[in-house]
Amino acid sequence: MADIRIHDYDSRIDLDICLAREVAAALETALRERGSASLAVSGGRTPVGMFQQLRQMRLDWSRVWITLVDDRWLPVDHADSNERLVRENLLKYQVEAANFIGLKTPAPTPEAGLTEVESALAKVPQPFDVVILGMGEDGHTASLFPCSAELETAAAVDNPKQVVAVNPTTAPYARISLTLAAIVRSRNIFLHLTGEKKKAVFDAAMDAPTERLPIARVFDAAHGVCHLYWAE
Ligand code: 6PG
Numbered sequence: 001m002a003d004i005r006i007h008d009y010d011s012r013i014d015l016d017i018c019l020a021r022e023v024a025a026a027l028e029t030a031l032r033e034r035g036s037a038s039l040a041v042s043g044g045r046t047p048v049g050m051f052q053q054l055r056q057m058r059l060d061w062s063r064v065w066i067t068l069v070d071d072r073w074l075p076v077d078h079a080d081s082n083e084r085l086v087r088e089n090l091l092k093y094q095v096e097a098a099n100f101i102g103l104k105t106p107a108p109t110p111e112a113g114l115t116e117v118e119s120a121l122a123k124v125p126q127p128f129d130v131v132i133l134g135m136g137e138d139g140h141t142a143s144l145f146p147c148s149a150e151l152e153t154a155a156a157v158d159n160p161k162q163v164v165a166v167n168p169t170t171a172p173y174a175r176i177s178l179t180l181a182a183i184v185r186s187r188n189i190f191l192h193l194t195g196e197k198k199k200a201v202f203d204a205a206m207d208a209p210t211e212r213l214p215i216a217r218v219f220d221a222a223h224g225v226c227h228l229y230w231a232e
Pocket of ligand 1: 042043044045046047069070071072082133134135136140141142143
């Protein structure tokens, strides 16, 4: 199991500022050591404030590749599209110069779009330097949903694919998600959580002796440094 470093904050704004600085520092290290850097971010509500901090960080963003850990199979201008969220909140100011690769294609289903997304992701430096995950109250992370029929394939540590199609039964929309195997290869994994309830779900998931929820499976299999950033 990964060595998880826990960072607790009194306020969400402090968390957003500190997490954005830590992510920028990891990207800076990658730029210095390898000349390019890669970042995969989550959607949902939690990361918006952190994106607004990260977009102010001075970095040679033109050498940074940004993608998503998952997206809903929706038009990219839909209110619930993660790509829209990232374009509106992160790819601004300093970060406008970054190279963005979305996970949504014009194909009618995520299953039909997988091959195109795999080839698009081949341009992104691998393994990812930084992956920022969120978590739902059911223990899903990215779109690795405990309820979905695709979970065992999506969470197989030896899955050679980077992306998988997921059809959750407890959340809206068909999804495309990074596989667990692609996530756990990352050099740095940050889990960004807010609220007591999610912290309790995370603690229980990590303590469960069997039936590991997706979030626990990620930390069980992670290779790099893992951080939990949490604020009430
Ligand atoms: C998504 C995600 C997902 C998210 C969690 C938490 O597209 O829904 O990337 O894994 O991180 O569901 O979502 P909230 O931040 O909205 O609670």
